[in-house]
Amino acid sequence: MEKKQDTQENAQSKEEATGIQAENEVEEEEEEVPFFDLSNHCIKPDMFDGIHILDEAFEKIDGAPNFRQISGFPVFGTGQPTEDAMVAIINKAKSGKENEKIFWFTMRQEPLVYVNGNPYAPRDPENSHVNLEIKMNVDQVRTVDKHLAKVLKKRQKESGNDTIKVLKDEEFAENPMDRKDFEDTIAVKDIKDLDAVYDYCREKCNVDLVVVRIPVQEDQMPTESIDTIIDALKDEPASTPCVFNCQMGKGRTTLGMVVASLVKEISITAELRKMEEINLVHPTTVKDLLYNKFERLPNMSQEDDDPFSRGEFEVIKELCAALPLATEAKKKIDIVIDKCGPPPKGAGIQNLRECIIQTKWKYDVAPEDKQIAYRAIIINLIERYFYTICFSMYALEFGPLGYPKSFNLWMEERKELQNMIQDGKDKLEWSRTVDAAMLEKLKEMMAEPNYKDNLGKLIRTIYEFAFQTYSDLPRGPIKNNSMKKLCASTLSEILPQEISDKVNKKLEDDPNSSHDFISLVGMVSYF
Numbered sequence: 001m002e003k004k005q006d007t008q009e010n011a012q013s014k015e016e017a018t019g020i021q022a023e024n025e026v027e028e029e030e031e032e033v034p035f036f037d038l039s040n041h042c043i044k045p046d047m048f049d050g051i052h053i054l055d056e057a058f059e060k061i062d063g064a065p066n067f068r069q070i071s072g073f074p075v076f077g078t079g080q081p082t083e084d085a086m087v088a089i090i091n092k093a094k095s096g097k098e099n100e101k102i103f104w105f106t107m108r109q110e111p112l113v114y115v116n117g118n119p120y121a122p123r124d125p126e127n128s129h130v131n132l133e134i135k136m137n138v139d140q141v142r143t144v145d146k147h148l149a150k151v152l153k154k155r156q157k158e159s160g161n162d163t164i165k166v167l168k169d170e171e172f173a174e175n176p177m178d179r180k181d182f183e184d185t186i187a188v189k190d191i192k193d194l195d196a197v198y199d200y201c202r203e204k205c206n207v208d209l210v211v212v213r214i215p216v217q218e219d220q221m222p223t224e225s226i227d228t229i230i231d232a233l234k235d236e237p238a239s240t241p242c243v244f245n246c247q248m249g250k251g252r253t254t255l256g257m258v259v260a261s262l263v264k265e266i267s268i269t270a271e272l273r274k275m276e277e278i279n280l281v282h283p284t285t286v287k288d289l290l291y292n293k294f295e296r297l298p299n300m301s302q303e304d305d306d307p308f309s310r311g312e313f314e315v316i317k318e319l320c321a322a323l324p325l326a327t328e329a330k331k332k333i334d335i336v337i338d339k340c341g342p343p344p345k346g347a348g349i350q351n352l353r354e355c356i357i358q359t360k361w362k363y364d365v366a367p368e369d370k371q372i373a374y375r376a377i378i379i380n381l382i383e384r385y386f387y388t389i390c391f392s393m394y395a396l397e398f399g400p401l402g403y404p405k406s407f408n409l410w411m412e413e414r415k416e417l418q419n420m421i422q423d424g425k426d427k428l429e430w431s432r433t434v435d436a437a438m439l440e441k442l443k444e445m446m447a448e449p450n451y452k453d454n455l456g457k458l459i460r461t462i463y464e465f466a467f468q469t470y471s472d473l474p475r476g477p478i479k480n481n482s483m484k485k486l487c488a489s490t491l492s493e494i495l496p497q498e499i500s501d502k503v504n505k506k507l508e509d510d511p512n513s514s515h516d517f518i519s520l521v522g523m524v525s526y527f
C-alpha cells in the first residue's frame with residue numbers, strides 16, 4: 001500500500017512539475033515577445049538580378065555583391081553577403097595573425113535571417129517593395145532577428161515538406177513604384193539568425209570578429225551612427241581592418257566607409273605629425289606623404305564642371321558662407337567621398353555628393369506620380385551630404401585630440417546648423433525654367449496658316465528648345481528622355497485648339513496610341 005501511495009504521489013509530483021514547466025515555457029514565450037511581430041510578414045532575398053553594379057575591373061567575390069576595398073586603407077564594403085562569401089571577405093581582410101581583430105559594421109535597420117546560407121529580409125505584405133522602416137535599437141534588432149528565424153522555422157515545420165514561401169523581385173528598380181514581385185517556394189536546409197552567422201564565421205576564420213550593428217535608414221545619416229563608428233575605431237591602429245555592409249552595399253555602406261576613411265586618415269596624420277615633432281621624419285617627407293596619400297585629387301571628369309556635381313547646392317553654399325572651416329571641411333570630405341565613389345575617381349558604386357544631382361536628373365524625366373518618391377530621396381541625400389560636411393568639420397577639430405566630444409553633442413550645440421538644413425534641404429529647382437521667348441516664337445510658328453508646310457522647321461526649333469533647356473545634363477539616356485518628354489509636352493501646348501481637340505480625341509479613343517513626340521507629329525500632319 002505504501003509503495004502504491006508513493007507511486008501515486010510521485011506521479012502527482014511529476015504532473016505538477018510538468019505543469020510548472022509548461023507554465024514556465026509559456027511565461028518564457030511571453031517574455032520573448034519581440035519588439036515588432038513579424039509572424040504575418042513575408043520575406044524577400046537580399047540578392048536580386050543586377051545587384052552587382054561595381055566596375056568589372058575590380059576583384060569579385062561570389063556571393064558578395066559590390067565587394068571592394070578603398071585604395072590605401074583596410075576599409076572594405078559589400079552588399080549583404082552569403083555565409084560563404086562572408087567567410088571569404090574576412091579571410092581577404094585579415095593579415096594572417098592569430099585571432100586578429102576585424103570590425104564588421106552592419107549598416108541596416110531591417111531585421112535579417114539566413115536561409116540555406118543566403119540572406120533574407122522581412123517585408124510588409126501590403127508594401128513589399130521597400131525595406132521595413134522600424135526604428136529599433138541594437139538589442140531590439142537582434143531580438144527581432146531571432147524572432148524572425150523562429151517564425152520561419154515554424155513555417156518550415158507546418159509546411160509538411162520543409163519548404164517556405166518567399167517573394168522575389170522580377171528585376172531591380174531604383175524607384176519602389178517601378179518594382180514587381182512574384183511568390184516562390186524554396187526547400188529549407190537550415191535557418192540562422194544573423195548573430196549565428198557571425199559566430200560561425202568568427203570560428204571558421206579564427207579571428208576576433210567584432211560585430212557592430214548600426215540601424216541606419218537608407219539615404220539618411222543619424223549623428224549617433226557616426227559616433228558608433230568613431231567610438232569603435234578611434235583607439236584602434238589605423239591598420240585594423242573594417243568591413244561595412246548594407247543590402248546592396250551602396251548608400252549606407254559608402255557612408256560608413258567615408259567615415260572610417262576620414263577617422264583613419266586623421267589617425268595616420270596625427271602619428272606622422274608626432275614623428276615629425278621628434279625629428280624621426282623630415283617635415284618635407286611628411287608633407288609629401290600626406291599629400292600623396294590624402295590630398296591628391298582623384299581623376300577629374302567632365303561632370304566636375306557642373307556646380308551641382310561639385311555639391312554647390314544653396315544650403316551647402318549657405319553652410320560654407322556661415323562657417324569658415326566648412327569650406328576646408330567640404331574640400332577634405334569631397335576627396336574622401338570621391339575615393340569611396342565610382343571610377344574613375346574611386347573604387348565604389350555611389351558618390352555621396354554627385355548622386356544628388358544624378359537623382360534630380362531622374363526626377364526631371366519621371367512621370368508626376370513617380371516624382372514624389374524621387375523628391376523624397378533627393379531631400380534625404382542633400383541632408384546626408386550636409387551632415388557629412390559637418391562631420392568633417394567636427395573630425396578636423398576634435399579628431400587630433402582623440403574625439404573628447406561626441407559628434408552628436410557637437411551638433412546639438414549648433415542648433416543653427418540643424419535649422420539651416422531643415423529650412424534649406426528642399427531649396428532646389430523642382431521644375432525646369434524654359435525660355436519664354438523661344439516658347440512664344442514656337443506658338444507664333446504654329447499659329448501661321450501654312451504651319452504644315454513649315455513642319456520640318458518647327459520640329460527642328462522644338463528640338464533646339466529642348467536641347468537648350470537641358471544643356472546642363474551630360475549625354476546619355478537621361479538627357480535623351482528629358483528632351484523627348486519636353487518636345488512632346490511643348491508640341492501639345494502650342495497646338496491650335498482645333499488640332500489639339502482632334503489629337504486628344506484620338507488619344508482617348510485609342511488607349512494604345514503613344515503620347516511620344518514622333519507620334520504627336522504624325523497626328524498633327526494628318527489632321
